[in-house]
Amino acid sequence: MKTLICGSLAYDNIMVFPDRFRNHILPEQIHLLNVSFLVPEMRREYGGCAGNIAYNLKLLGGNPYIMATVGDDCAPYLERLDALRLPRTHVRQIAGSFTAQAFITTDLDDNQITAFHPGAMSFSHQNKVADSGAQLGIVAPDGRDGMLQHAEDFAAAGIPFFFDPGQGLPMFDANELLHFLDLADYACFNSYEARLACDRTGQNIEQLATRVKALIVTSGGEGSQIYADGETIHIPCAPAQAIVDPTGCGDAYRAGLLYGIANGYDWPTTGRLAALMGAIKIAHRGGQNHHLTRREIDERYRQAFGELPWAK
DSSP states (O other): OEEEEESOOEEEEEEEOSSOGGGTOOGGGGGGOOOOOOOOEEEEEEEOHHHHHHHHHHHHTOEEEEEEEEOTTOHHHHHHHHHTTOOOTEEEEOTTOOOEEEEEEEOTTOOEEEEEEOGGGGGGGGSOGGGSOOSEEEEOSOOHHHHHHHHHHHHHHTOOEEEOOGGGGGGSOHHHHHHHHHHOSEEEEEHHHHHHHHHHHTOOHHHHHTTSSEEEEEOGGGOEEEEETTEEEEEOOOOOSOOOOOTTHHHHHHHHHHHHHHTTOOHHHHHHHHHHHHHHHHTSSSSSOOOOOHHHHHHHHHHHHSSOGGGO
């Protein structure tokens, strides 16, 4: 099943300051802030929600196609997509722009100072879902206009899709959030986003869930809940081999959801596979640095949850 992943491709530039910000920022001079941090350690990760979701879906054996916009500095990312055999048929380069990227400086107390440049992501609405031939999709965090456009496109084409607003949720008002849910077949929030959506719309999570076939709320180490068919299904958290970096865990989880739906799994199986993908990811730095085979993923599922339902 061709699965269209609408969302961002981005570079994450991560720098480590080998000291504490508080030793260099004077509270009484905060109105005149002018500081410079020497960061001898730096790494660049390939990220963006669409890139992360597609990477994990490919590990599972799915058929992901990324729909995203990138800038003039896209060559390293496009080469990576080719190496991973991730089609870039629907990746559009926007001349005169940069690929979206975050610049993250972390100190010894794990405090972070982050700057995010959306760049080409702001032009994501130029991509059209109708041209994709997709059978399943997801609207993940992206440019505001692109998210609105792609949700309308999916619905108009009759393609079932997930609404996954993520960190983009604050861009939308109550009417827009409800409209997204009415267009979508499925929705997924983390626990904070779920509370924000409820507060913004004035509806509780059970009411929001009636607008879609299934609404999923993830709660980190407490597992997740799937609201579907008038029931609430609790999905336990899968054990992680190490807790290294949560970046991209939600994207890995969503890849598991997409794979389960594409292959007709029931919700308990789909949720457990999604939880496992999040647990695998959290043991590695960055969103795309875990390299398990499908056989290894199956073995990890068996260790976490018992028999493989899809092997029956």
